[in-house]
Amino acid sequence: MPSNPLKLTLCGISLQNPVIAASGTFGFGHEYAEILDVSRLGGISGKGLTLNGSAGNKGMRVYETPSGMLNSIGLENPGVRHFVTHEADYMRALGPAVIANLGGHCEEDYLEGAHLLNDADIDILELNISCPNVKAGGMAFGMLPETAADITQKVKAVSRHPVMVKLSPNAPDLVAVARACESAGADALSLVNTFLGMAIDVKQKCAVFENVYAGLSGPAILPIALRMVHQVAHAVTIPVVGMGGITSAEDALKFLMAGAVAVQVGTMTFADPKAMLRIIDGLSDYCAQEGLDNLQQIVGIL
């Protein structure tokens, strides 16, 4: 039997393909498992968790923009303990690599959360220091190299799982943050989280979101996300997982060529729940057409 040209290893974990459901866009897998064959995915990153859970933000939470959307969910989630006891095993049974996305409001939250996740059968801990939608903490940790390195190093010291740090495109010097996380021991990096944006209701003369600013995702951000992935992949030696507006196999290939070993798909799943399956099929076709033994051969060719 010919070997699977899409397979790869990420943080020592074997993935059947490089297409991962992005955090916050796939729940813990239940909902989409009713609609599509989720076992075909490379991985699933679960909804961003916080230590004690959260009801999320008030008011409008999702708002469409040209070829994209703004969200202000505010990390509504059931908390790390609930995940460990109720969701982790379910996610494991689905088949794809299991990634737990951990957010926090302060250092203690992150460390206690990482500690509790040691009891869960997950493959990778995705350290979310880039959520723009929570008032305290969240993105703050990801804005500067010093704070990003500090939290990365501390979580690494606590966690038994590989740690992939999810970076914010809103950092003034993203490459410096990426390098700092690498030096602090990160096993991988994922980027980008959403761009801080804004919407105004002109009729009502008010901001659409109660938090005023919200996170922009979808095809509209692709060119900027791609540039950032390219810059970061050239600056570090650890694996980079790229995302931001991917809608097709062609888009995924752009991120791989820019240096990402795998991709995540978020917003497009909302528009077309089967988008990731199309992308996986498209990547297989590409390998056949190009005569590639393994798709990883095109990673970082640019």
Place this chain on the structure above:
Amino acid sequence: MAEIIKNEPIANGIYRMSVFGAPLGRAGQFFMLRVPGALDPLLGRPISICEIDADKGETTFVYQPIGRGTAQFAALLPGQQIEAQGPYGNGFPLKGGRTVLIGGGIGTAPMLQLAKELRKSDPARKIDVFLGFREEAYLEKEFESYADNVTRNIGGYVTNDVDFALDATYYACGPSVMLRAAAKAADEANASLFVSLEKHMACGVGACLGCTCQTEHGRKRVCKDGPVFDYREVRDAI
């Protein structure tokens, strides 16, 4: 993917679209409709099932072109394809006995399939329908095939026409002002009332948490746990 059979105006600014090939749902459920392959607008638009013709395999939607997405739907022609993802949501619970249906504006649409299912479940039951419109009525005739009485109100408060003191189950869908008035009246009369809620949605399946609302039993997703709720549960979200 579904094929458009018919797509035409039925009143000023109101369209009716029938499609073939969408999985058949039930009253109160909705579809995320989307022009195939479009990246702008990107997301599907939640549109309720207005009527199902199970024999023909057709689902009918009634919609109001108010923005970019729905305006795109209005331009589609018979024979063209539309992505109809769904059916999503819980749908209306079909209760026994007498029923009263209250629809306001475009909220009348899901009430038609409800009337149809209620009639089918019990040919002898009493079904009263109250429809409220701002300027022009639509779907009135269609309701007459299933309801005992159809009362319409143009320009006023349709809830004022309804007697909430009957031994009946009440169902309501419409603008928040109407739902709030219905909830208040149901409180006073201690009536049983189910409401269908509307929220901006991204996924429609319960994954993004963009549409959650506060309920008596914690936060719930309007798209997945709803859109139909016992009004007492979602009093603060109406």
